Amino acid sequence: MSSKRPPQSTRRPPRWPAHLEYLEQPRYHASVSSHVRELLSPTLTRHTMSAQTHLQKAPVAIQLISDPSHPARGQYGLFATKKIPPRTLLIDYIGEVHCDDRPESDYDLSLYRTPDHVSVGVDAQFCGNEARFINDYRSVKIKPNALFQERRTESGELRMSVWSGSEPIKKGEELLVSYGKSWWRAREQKS
Template sequence: MGKDAAPKNWPAAIPYLLQPSYAPHITKPQQQIVKTRPIDVVNEIPRDFPRGPSVLARIVPIADPTHPADGQSGLFAARQLPPGSLILPYYGVVHSSLLPHCRAHEKSDYDLWLDRDGALAVDAEKAGNEARFVNDYRGISARPNSEFKECWDSRRGERCMAVFVLPAGKNAGKNAGKKVGAGIGKGEEILVSYGKGFWSKRRDEHQDNGALEDNIP
């Protein structure tokens, strides 16, 4: 972690993480949950996967009035990304999702479940890596071209979330004529679906001022 390690266009006020960070309240049993590989976790970050700023994706400021993230940033492919391939892990602060610890993360747009049974989540709002800049596809594309998946990090011997290109057959891309399962082309924005829960929460928060999400699948 540090300024020199951060990728281009990284916000100076947010620590850049080269590995997950753990909230002080995380207990040893909770740490053991993260260090234990479940049988059903099949996706893996290989030992030789590069650490530090990604060579596969780059942060790009967005200056487009038609883009939902206008004035913010998005994550774009730095090269052709094959279907089903790993793009990068999702780093943030691993924390408990139980009271009272979850209160500090209730309004975060960067909080993902890590283990529901163990009540653990990872939040990249105040510290993270490039994955925190992945935008939702709504208003940008017909459908997402990537997804969040739980995986096993062989480099650290622990569970984490990561961003993967959608496998062949799931990605129709932004244009109707694009070949299904073609992966993500160089220069294309990497887009996921934040899911119904995210947009339902935003709808509830903004129902009084009319800023409703109209495209909840």
């Protein structure tokens, strides 16, 4: 198993925090076996990992949240830079793909469960892309305007992606998803 990392981008988006590593492609942690890697990207080899297709520039921007009533005030959110039609692929959730347990991370999404019950996640706590700034809709809106959904890229790699919901998203509107009840239960148990 190769520990070679995909090339990092030198083009960080505006307002990208200096303490976070920006990635354009997923990073595979050593906990991801070659068997699991083959399930996630059956057409990819270690030599073609960096040659994957990219989404076009996502119509999103990272912005500091200043609204005093927002639960994430003083933190960042992800906002639409143009009107987005319903059911539009916006951006892949990029981070470190892993098979180890990460209960302390607030940026870890479930990606896949193998037939032999190995859980695969994508963790963007220390490295990732703009998608890591998507906030939960609770206490902000009545319902989410975006959602997480798996997809296979043109090269066959399984990714967790962000899509707009059933309604258009206005320019300047914050993208909001549902983190899910289990995410919130885990946070309640920590406190």
